[in-house]
Amino acid sequence: xxxxxxxxxxxxxxxxxxxxxxxxxxxxxxxxxxxxxxxxxxxxxxxxxxxxxxxxxxxxxxxxxxxxxxxxxxxxxxxxxxxxxxxxxxxxxxxxxxxxxxxxxxxxxxxxxxxxxxxxxxxxxxxxxxxxxxxxxxxxxxxxxxxxxxxxxxxxxxxxxxxxxxxxxxxxxxxxxxxxxxxxxxxxxxxxxxxxxxxxxxxxxxxxxxxxxxxxxxxxxxxxxxxxxxxxxxxxxxxxxxxxxxxxxxxxxxxxxxxxxxxxxxxxxxxxxxxxxxxxxxxxxxxxxxxxxxxxxxxxxxxx
Numbered sequence: 513x514x515x516x517x518x519x520x521x522x523x524x525x526x527x528x529x530x531x532x533x534x535x536x537x538x539x540x541x542x543x544x545x546x547x548x549x550x551x552x553x554x555x556x557x558x559x560x561x562x563x564x565x566x567x568x569x570x571x572x573x574x575x576x577x578x579x580x581x582x583x584x585x586x587x588x589x590x591x592x593x594x595x596x597x598x599x600x601x602x603x604x605x606x607x608x609x610x611x612x613x614x615x616x617x618x619x620x621x622x623x624x625x626x627x628x629x630x631x632x633x634x635x636x637x638x639x640x641x642x643x644x645x646x647x648x649x650x651x652x653x654x655x656x657x658x659x660x661x662x663x664x665x666x667x668x669x670x671x672x673x674x675x676x677x678x679x680x681x682x683x684x685x686x687x688x689x690x691x692x693x694x695x696x697x698x699x700x701x702x703x704x705x706x707x708x709x710x711x712x713x714x715x716x717x718x719x720x721x722x723x724x725x726x727x728x729x730x731x732x733x734x735x736x737x738x739x740x741x742x743x744x745x746x747x748x749x750x751x752x753x754x755x756x757x758x759x760x761x762x763x764x765x766x767x768x769x770x771x772x773x774x775x776x777x778x779x780x781x782x783x784x785x786x787x788x789x790x791x792x793x794x795x796x797x798x799x800x801x802x803x804x805x806x807x808x809x810x811x812x813x814x815x816x
Contacts, residue, residue, distance in 0.1 A: 513552050514777055516759055518689040519712040522666045524618065525585050526754050527777055528553025529770070530718060530763030536565050542765035543569035547579065549774050555692075555718070555761035557589035557622060558607050559632070567612035586611060587692075587761075589622040589670060590655070592804075593629050595646045600654035604663060619655060619664040620692055624648055624676045625804045634803060648676065649683045656686045666690065670718075671801070674707050681711060692716040695758060696749055697789050698728045698796040705756065716759035721746055723798025733792050737785045743775075750776035752789050 515523040529546045531539060531554065539562050543554065554570075556563050570586075573579040588611065594603035604619065626646040631639035655667045668690030669680070681687060691708055695701050695717035708715045722728035729745040738745045746762070750773060753760045762773045781789075 513550060514754070516714045516757070518666050518714055519687060520666060520689055522617070522689070524666070524690070524714065524716075524759065525551075525553035526759045527551070527750070527774060528555050528585070528587070528716075528759065528761040530555045530761040531562060531566060532557070532560050532718070532763055533724075534560070534562055534763060534765055536562050538765040539565045540569045540572075542770070544573060545767050546770055546774075547573050547577070547584070549770055551770070551774060552583065553585040553587070553759075553761070555587045555716075556607075556611065557591070558603060558610075559589070559591045559622065563588065563607055563610035567610050571612045581613070585617040586613060587618040587620065588616055589620045590651070591632070592623050592625050593627040593631055595621075595626040595641075595648075595651040596629070597650050597654045599629060600651060601658060604658055608663070615662065616664045618666045618668060618690060619658070620667070620690065621648070621651055621655065621669045621672075623671045623801070623804065624669070626651075640804070648680060652680060652684055656684070659686060668692065668713070674704060677707065677711070677713070687711065688713055690714050690716055690759075692718055692761075694719045694723075694797060694799050695753060696720050696722045696728050697731070697734065697752060697792050698722060698794045699798075700790070700793040702793075705758065709757070714759065715757075716761060717753050718761055719798055720750055720753050720760040720762050722749070725798065727798075731792055733788050737781070737788065741779065741781070741785070743779055744772050746772055747776040747779050748781070748785075748789075751779035751781050752786065755781055755786065 514526045529551050588607045626641040659667045666689040668688040670692040691713050734745045734748050737748050
């Protein structure tokens with residue numbers, strides 16, 4: 513496994529297994545297979561609804577295979593309806609209980625928006641709460657407190673753009689260690705990556721294969737590079753991100769795809785490959801945040 517060193521010296525595996533939309537009936541076996549294949553990083557979130565099953569798989573691996581807690585890295589995320597200071601601890605404790613863990617390796621603020629506690633997914637404007645009422649810094653300070661207590665080894669954010677990051681950096685006592693965003697050759701976000709590099713924030717790419725449709729894998733340039741290197745199209749785009757210093761968390765419950773994805777750790781693209789991939793950016797986003805735009809929020813506020 514290769515690692516990214518965070519700004520607090522915690523080492524995060526550069527490749528992990530995403531668990532968004534992974535079915536509860538399949539995620540247990542997927543986690544167990546992934547561990548046997550060498551995966552050490554599992555990207556979770558309370559809103560995914562499968563942390564309990566993930567916890568059962570991790571417990572099974574520790575009890576049956578001798579896996580130790582310090583041999584794997586678990587990320588979870590704070591959902592938008594738990595942004596008030598008094599709710600952040602409750603949310604973390606729920607994730608820890610479901611995952612069967614005493615601490616998280618990384619905890620991310622899932623989105624820079626706030627919702628009412630009873631609104632898991634917003635249906636109307638009334639389900640949203642403005643950032644004047646629940647500022648991002650209030651949520652972040654609560655996360656900083658849990659970090660100082662040792663319940664989290666690293667903290668960060670997800671789906672923040674440069675504007676929101678700048679605002680947070682001005683007020684934070686502890687700078688975020690990680691930014692997780694959508695990134696693939698069709699959505700390269702190089703300005704954001706440069707900003708992160710300058711501020712010692714490591715970027716992690718979700719949907720690194722281009723979302724559920726995986727259209728980027730059908731791109732002629734990607735297909736040609738895969739043929740030249742005798743690798744798969746998925747390995748091309750995963751290696752591209754990692755060679756840019758970006759972590760990746762592709763999701764799969766399929767053993768063949770799990771093997772293929774972790775195999776990208778051994779791929780070395782050459783200068784020509786990287787240059788060609790750098791030219792196919794379309795600023796094409798596959799994950800929409802339209803569900804949050806019923807309130808006070810605009811695209812520039814909530815997507816990176």
